[in-house]
Amino acid sequence: MSAETPRGRTVVLLICCLSVSVAALDVTVASVALPSIQRELNAPVSGLQWTIDAYGLVIACLLVFSGSLADRFGRRRVFQTGLAIFSAGSLLCGLAPSLTALVVFRACQGVGGSMLNPVAMAIVATTFPEPAARARAVGVWGAVGGLSMASGPVLGGLLVDSLGWRSIFWLNVPIGAVVIFLTGKFVPESKAVRGKRFDPLGQLLVCAFLGPATAAVIEGPRYGWDSPLIVGLFAVAAVSVVALVVVERRRAEPLVDVKFFRSPVFSGAVVVGVVALMAVGGFLFLNTLYLQDVRGCTPLQAGLLTIPMAAAVAVCSPVAGRIVAVRGPGPALVLAGLLLTAGTALLTATGPETSVGYLVAAYVVVGAGAGLVNTPITHAALSGLPRDQAGVAGAIASTSRATGGAIGVAVCGSIVAGSAAGFRPASHVAWTVLACCGGATVLFGLVSSGRTRRRLVDEAR
Template identity: 35%
Template structure:
């Protein structure tokens, strides 16, 4: 296996003027924000969709899931294409495709057309995500500025997921369901026009041949794994499609990994994982997203079902955490020289663990929102301390010509880690709820089944049961759900604390500043005989 190094040539990406590189960061942040919003905004349009389009339950699931399936399955391929064709070009192509797909999706006449539109949005998103991170990496060559810029970009990306409910709630209060997609069109036009003017171009000047056999193996492997995880834990692992997807996905990933160590120009250079900086950062991200992914889901249900707030109000209630993440990004840059990367990541995981446990403890129905506010802010600050350092470490640890592929590996791991977290911890949340639920005596038979299924089903069933029995059912379901949040958040907090210990070990030798040349030296040493 050969490995090409690059100097700071025009092809590899020259340092941009200060004003232009910060403008490029703004464009990349806007693109990342729109992608994050689109990932979560649809959940709040489902009731309108059901009324106006009448999709089946299976179609609703595909409408919700296909965006993540398409994006997750294509990240590795699109990251490599960005390295080869140019990262700016991929962002512009992705932005144009995302705008067109948004217009198509907003006016989709049938559920099938809506599924197709969401799939196209996922493809366009996959084209943009790795390249936005890579453009920021190439625009900022000073290590301190680079860390700050990647931290800001990561913070905006984190905040955008919580903006989905807020944006969706505002639009759905005044317009039809398609407005949540139509809003993308003018904003992506801004990304497209501004991107042409300010984004610097960079690419691998000697990319070699694309591994055309590895491409389908990568797509099938990741898609199969994500589908099996999501569908298996939602519908049960005894369904034949789940086992088939798991078997095909595992086989494809094994063949893909075997091929990557043999081809001259791999889609994923597996030697990167022998670099402690890269593998430790990816591992810390996995722990973070796995343990914290269920928190947003649990508290969205808590605010809407237990406390009876509207989706828009629930979105506003969750917003302080992501906003804290967006504004606390420079804190990571300031702490790295004083504490080192390992301790900053460990500190972020500890803050996340403490705030997660605190939110669980405070999740009683009568808790005031003011008591929840501080843990929400600490939670967001903890997330940004982690992702600011880990994303910068991942990109800085990879050779400059392969940063798109490195970013794609990180994003794919996050996608799969989030799916696993929601599947496993989400299942725990449901199991503890069902075990803790004590149904009132004399409850009508038709109310017991929905009540055991979910807290939302219980509250809806309680509304149909007259008198004290209905009130008792609603109270029992809310108490059981709050108990399930407390148990699940304790498990998540323990995992995060263990992740903090692991981060101290895996990232202990990573320097506070990672210059561009260091990744090249590391990769050459890993290629040396005997390694």
């Protein structure tokens, strides 16, 4: 079956949707298993943070590199390689004998996961060259990813309750094998006319910035914020980001072109990608601990309680696209930020006896905000740069979202782990921090509206 025919294109889109579904599920499906992992592997809170962040952080570090790798060596080849690494990492996660092994294997999953989303997007773009058809395909692709991420806690709860926490990782193995086979059979090979040169120093500096910064936030409560280790990690991160700016400005083909950040629209989209996804990532981490450790829910009950959030994400994701198409990203970001702020603020009042109706209302509000936020972030990033830089803009926007999710987990976990007062009062502080992230999203949305944004976009183009 040729990818040039309508049926062939549909099959290629289905394959890409399957890949994004497993990658997106792994962002959230593990969250509901955290208490079970904690009990079996005797893990501290910092260990739970690393279980989530080892995956998200590696993806954040390698997204841009993986995209350039696919352009250079072939998108189908890199896509299949990523699926194989992701599936192997998933199998090893399910067999992990210790917390350390689980974290290492989650990082392996992240290596493979970094080759899925950006490469799948490139495959979709080359398969659907007509703008209208491409827009519809990208809309389907994005909706599947959002729905998969939102339904992760439900599926995770079902699997953990029935088969144990290791089953959430084993699920990826047969799906990955099927997608590898289908990719080889139906997806044509493609690559860029001129592949981008590798920038190993730039890649090293990106890792040296994100890795130590996240490690310092996670391990700060354990070692002390003024300990030589934590101070040293923050120092390495600070030196690395300065060196990254200096080095990348001098390269003809940098991994991250710092000139892009001269565009206020693009820079703002990157910043809001971080702060908005901090709220979403922090919510998923805190909420699973609250439901299972404070309320005593089983993993399945905890997953079922988050169905309203998943439904809100599914409903609001396509609505965001329509709002952006008519009014631009500003109004969608303002509404998303207001909803994230309101939902997380409602959760500051939760306790062991909080009614289910109250929780459902808060989850619907948070889910609506999460569903509305991704499309305007991507649109703002793309509109803030010239059209021929769309691929790089999309990759950096994805990196900002992955980084934000990892930081949200790190910050909330550190607040909870560093408190002597117990989980409940500490979680209220964490919910307040996440509400402030929603407020920052509102501010960017206001800046992104009106004449100022139009003038900045025109200048970028």
